[in-house]
Amino acid sequence: MSLILFIEQALNGLQYGVMLFLMAAGLTLVFGVMGLINLAHGSLYMIGAFAAAAVAGATGSFLLALVASLVCAAFAGVLVEFFVIRRLYDRDHLDQVLATFALILIFSEGTRWIFGSFPLFLDKPDWLSGTVMLPFGIEYSLYRLWIILVGLLVAAGLFWMIGRTRIGIRIRAGENDREMIAALGVNISLLYTFVFALGAALAGLAGALIGAIQSVQVGMGEPVLILAFVVIVIGGIGSIKGALVGAILVGLTDTLGRSFLPSFFGLFLEPSSAMSIGASLSSMSIYLLMIGVLLFRPKGLFGGI
Amino acid sequence: MKLRSILAAASLAAMATGAQAEGVKVGMITTLSGGGAGLGVDVRDGFMLAVAQSGRDDIEVVIEDDQRKPDVAVQLADKMIQSEKVDVLTGIIWSNLAMAVVPGAVAQGVFYLSPNAGPSPLAGAGCHENYFNVAWQNDNLHEAAGAYANTAGYSNIFILAPNYPAGTDALNGFKRMYEGELSGETYTKLGQTDYAAEIAQIRASGADSVFFFLPGGMGISFLKQYADSGVDLPIIGPAFSFDQGILQAVGAAALGVKNTSQWSKDLDNEANVAFVESFQAEYGRLPSLYASQGFDTANLMISAVEAADVNDKDAFRAALEAADFASTRGDFAFSTNHHPVQDYYVREVIQEGDVFTNKIVGTALTDHADAYVSECAM
Numbered sequence: 001m002s003l004i005l006f007i008e009q010a011l012n013g014l015q016y017g018v019m020l021f022l023m024a025a026g027l028t029l030v031f032g033v034m035g036l037i038n039l040a041h042g043s044l045y046m047i048g049a050f051a052a053a054a055v056a057g058a059t060g061s062f063l064l065a066l067v068a069s070l071v072c073a074a075f076a077g078v079l080v081e082f083f084v085i086r087r088l089y090d091r092d093h094l095d096q097v098l099a100t101f102a103l104i105l106i107f108s109e110g111t112r113w114i115f116g117s118f119p120l121f122l123d124k125p126d127w128l129s130g131t132v133m134l135p136f137g138i139e140y141s142l143y144r145l146w147i148i149l150v151g152l153l154v155a156a157g158l159f160w161m162i163g164r165t166r167i168g169i170r171i172r173a174g175e176n177d178r179e180m181i182a183a184l185g186v187n188i189s190l191l192y193t194f195v196f197a198l199g200a201a202l203a204g205l206a207g208a209l210i211g212a213i214q215s216v217q218v219g220m221g222e223p224v225l226i227l228a229f230v231v232i233v234i235g236g237i238g239s240i241k242g243a244l245v246g247a248i249l250v251g252l253t254d255t256l257g258r259s260f261l262p263s264f265f266g267l268f269l270e271p272s273s274a275m276s277i278g279a280s281l282s283s284m285s286i287y288l289l290m291i292g293v294l295l296f297r298p299k300g301l302f303g304g305i
Numbered sequence: 306m307k308l309r310s311i312l313a314a315a316s317l318a319a320m321a322t323g324a325q326a327e328g329v330k331v332g333m334i335t336t337l338s339g340g341g342a343g344l345g346v347d348v349r350d351g352f353m354l355a356v357a358q359s360g361r362d363d364i365e366v367v368i369e370d371d372q373r374k375p376d377v378a379v380q381l382a383d384k385m386i387q388s389e390k391v392d393v394l395t396g397i398i399w400s401n402l403a404m405a406v407v408p409g410a411v412a413q414g415v416f417y418l419s420p421n422a423g424p425s426p427l428a429g430a431g432c433h434e435n436y437f438n439v440a441w442q443n444d445n446l447h448e449a450a451g452a453y454a455n456t457a458g459y460s461n462i463f464i465l466a467p468n469y470p471a472g473t474d475a476l477n478g479f480k481r482m483y484e485g486e487l488s489g490e491t492y493t494k495l496g497q498t499d500y501a502a503e504i505a506q507i508r509a510s511g512a513d514s515v516f517f518f519l520p521g522g523m524g525i526s527f528l529k530q531y532a533d534s535g536v537d538l539p540i541i542g543p544a545f546s547f548d549q550g551i552l553q554a555v556g557a558a559a560l561g562v563k564n565t566s567q568w569s570k571d572l573d574n575e576a577n578v579a580f581v582e583s584f585q586a587e588y589g590r591l592p593s594l595y596a597s598q599g600f601d602t603a604n605l606m607i608s609a610v611e612a613a614d615v616n617d618k619d620a621f622r623a624a625l626e627a628a629d630f631a632s633t634r635g636d637f638a639f640s641t642n643h644h645p646v647q648d649y650y651v652r653e654v655i656q657e658g659d660v661f662t663n664k665i666v667g668t669a670l671t672d673h674a675d676a677y678v679s680e681c682a683m
Contacts, residue, residue: 005509012501109338117342119525119554124533131535139508141533144501213533214498215525215554219339223496259502262491271490279468279492 004138009259010252015144017251018151022206023224024231024243025158026199032238033175033195036085037093039100041203041228042221043107048073048204049211049220050111053122062125066208073204074197081196086189104222112218119217122208147209154202155244162240171195175238230286234293236303245301250286257285328363329615331606332385334378334406335396337370341521343550344398344595345370348420350588351599352395358583359607367391373398375405382406386413392615393418395602398595400424400443400471411435414618416625420602421595423644425474429680432642435618437625439602441567442644442675443471444478446543449565449649449669450516451482454541456667457563460485463512463538465503467519468492475518475543481676488512493519500527504534514538520545525554532558539563544663547654549593552661559654559661567645568597568634569652569665576631591662597633604630640674642681649673 027041051072056065080103088096128143162168170191173181182188207221214220231250235242262278269277293301333352336345349368356364367389371378378397385391394410395418397403403422410417411433419427423442427433454462464479464487466472472492480487489510491503507515515538519527524546531540544566545551552559570581570591580600584592592600609615609624628639638646649670652663 002509005505008505008508009502012499012505015501016499112338112342117337117346118550119343119522121554121556123529123556123558129533131533139535141501141530141535143533210498213526213529215522215529217522217525217554218342220498220522223498255499255502258493259506275490275492276468279494283468283494 004136005259007136008138008140009255011138011140011148012144013252013255014248015148015151015251016255017248018148018155019206019210020224020227020231020251021151021155021244021247022202022209023228024235024247025155025240026202027225027228028232028235028238028240028243029171029195030199031232033171034085034089034192036088037096037100038085038199039097039225040080040103040107041199042225043104044073044077044200044203045207045221045224046107046111046218047076048207049122049216050115050120050207051204052208052211053120053216054115056122057120062128062212065122066205069204069208070201073207074201076204077197077200078193080200081193085196086192089192108218115218117218119215122211122216124212143213150209154205155240158240167191167194227286230290232300234290234300236297236300239300239302242300242302249289253285253289254282257282261285328361328365329393329606329610330389330391331364331366331393331395332382332389332391333366333368333396334371334381334385334394334402335368336373336398337368339373341373341398344421345396347550347593347595348396348398348599348602351584351592351596351601352420352603353599354580354584354587354596355600355603355607359603361607361610364607364610368396371397371402373402375402378402378406379409382410386410386415391415393606395420395606397422403427407436408433416615416621418602418606418625420598423675424470425677428642428644428675429677430682432681432683434622434643434683437605437639437643438645439605440598440645441647442677443474444481445567445645445649445673445675446545446565447475447478447518448482448673448676449651450541450543451479452649453563453565453651453667453669454479454483454485454514454516456669457514457539457541459514459539459541461488461511461513462516463487463489463491463507463510463514464516465491465493465519466517467495467497467523469495471520472518478676479516479518482670493523497523498526500530501534503527504531504536507538508534508536512538515540517542518545521551525551528555528558528562541565544568544594544652547652547663548595549591549662550595552654552663556661557656560656562654563666564652564654564663565649565669566594566652566663567647567649568594569650569663571664572633572635572650574631574633574635577633577635580633591660601630601632601634601637604632636672640678642675642678642683644675644678646672646674 048069052065052069055068124143231246235246261282265274265278369381393416398421400422419438423438428442466475541563547564608630612624613620640646651667653666
């Protein structure tokens with residue numbers, strides 16, 4: 001195992017984690033502030049990717065496509081919140097799971113109905129293609145570096161908003177006591193719609209960014225949704241900081257496990273069994289991480305109170 | 306003696322009523338919703354095109370969506386066999402669904418014609434006289450890729466596939482034919498979408514080429530990320546990741562890649578030229594591998610319907626075995642385990658106008674059957 005390979009894999013893990021953060025941030029806000037389990041978060045990711053693919057196909061501009069993904073996902077979020085989610089705040093978590101699961105089916109088949117059954121094309125723009133040479137002779141994809149940068153900028157923006165602005169104060173207050181801040185004259189339902197739309201927009205952005213290097217197809221959101229839930233459980237529900245740390249932990253564990261566990265087992269096992277044990281163990285690695293964290297911090301790393 | 310003659314009379318009567326409900330009833334169980342729907346839609350469209358072109362009005366096709374779920378597929382099969390009373394079942398795309406449905410269906414006397422999945426148990430010890438595979442045995446396209454790797458002179462290849470039965474079959478199939486060294490062998494998670502870690506391993510492994518089997522969206526993700534990684538080793542793979550429905554989503558990242566297939570749209574035989582033209586006219590898109598398999602499956606069935614009555618199982622089976630139809634692949638015959646004996650081609654991804662498609666650049670295997678024939682006691 002060379003150091004260069006290790007650094008490259010660590011960068012890959014960081015990029016994966018930052019992308020997971022964009023998904024998990026919205027999920028943890030909605031869950032923390034509104035107490036709502038939103039399984040349809042993955043559908044918003046898919047909507048972002050499809051909107052970006054459609055706009056990029058029509059205009060050829062990647063930046064416009066990113067804007068479209070934000071707008072469409074946020075708009076879908078507002079609609080969903082207004083027509084469905086609003087009726088679920090006082091209901092049991094099971095009702096919420098059932099209703100948002102129904103939304104997944106509706107969004108998936110609706111998307112298939114509009115865009116057809118075949119995957120869509122979305123590519124990164126020319127100015128982000130190719131690779132760059134990093135110090136120590138590491139050749140790395142420019143687009144992945146750019147995703148890391150965008151993700152970290154979004155994270156910084158969220159921290160600033162939650163910690164330093166009036167709306168952030170209200171969000172944090174709503175998290176602690178929703179009756180009290182309603183009594184203080186804050187329009188709580190508008191606040192909830194805003195939070196939901198914000199989470200949706202972040203998911204849509206993640207979908208568009210990732211859609212450019214993966215496949216834009218129906219059902220693309222659900223695998224990411226599961227990982228995003230793992231992230232917020234590890235990080236502590238409702239905590240943006242927890243989501244960021246959790247996401248990067250999950251990203252690094254998954255990537256490094258995938259790349260180095262098989263060769264690690266190869267040190268003392270024969271190649272074929274090392275391969276299968278390594279591959280199986282690396283698919284379990286993030287769940288093992290989750291168990292480990294929950295054993296010592298049952299509320300997650302930053303799930304205070 | 307009396308009882309026996311009554312039984313004989315009753316069964317004759319039953320056969321007579323069966324024959325009166327003339328024609329053949331086909332049950333198609335395929336994937337028409339969710340992420341894998343593109344394949345099912347193509348098989349269905351190819352199949353229905355052939356039925357329409359035959360001009361026969363005595364073929365009734367019942368189509369149902371299995372949602373890519375084995376339990377749903379089994380329920381649909383039971384419904385079709387018991388209440389719809391179909392004579393022939395077809396349509397399943399995925400091997401795990403085929404394994405759930407086919408053994409039970411053929412045991413009830415129904416014919417099953419597979420337009421896509423070819424899991425090894427059904428080709429070997431679990432073969433059945435009523436089961437016919439019109440596509441390929443699962444290992445075949447990978448074996449062809451292994452054979453091509455030899456002729457292309459690759460001697461240190463990196464191979465990867467998802468960690469599930471068809472993935473292990475794929476790598477085993479490849480290794481069965483490939484003669485060089487492996488610089489690495491990796492199983493990825495099924496449904497994985499990020500391949501940065503694997504691509505970094507490929508870069509570090511010192512390989513001279515890459516073979517991968519990543520069906521559906523996994524292949525799209527891999528190819529886009531590979532093209533962006535700066536690794537420029539030649540890639541080979543089975544046709545699944547380079548098919549008509551998928552190539553447009555991969556774009557220029559796939560250009561020049563060699564892939565192995567039993568069919569290509571530029572195969573120069575009469576049946577194929579007519580098929581490609583009529584499919585485009587009917588549906589407004591180029592046909593895929595899966596569409597050609599659906600089309601061939603229907604034509605095989607029609608050839609048997611023309612030669613024999615479906616209620617006379619033995620005659621109908623013999624008519625299927627004869628495979629007396631004009632396949633879009635050219636020569637086509639069944640081996641003793643009812644799996645195809647056919648040629649496998651090497652295709653290259655090219656661009657025609659703004660459409661990405663394939664053209665044939667060579668032949669990988671000629672008159673190739675599969676590795677499980679000898680295990681089939683039929």
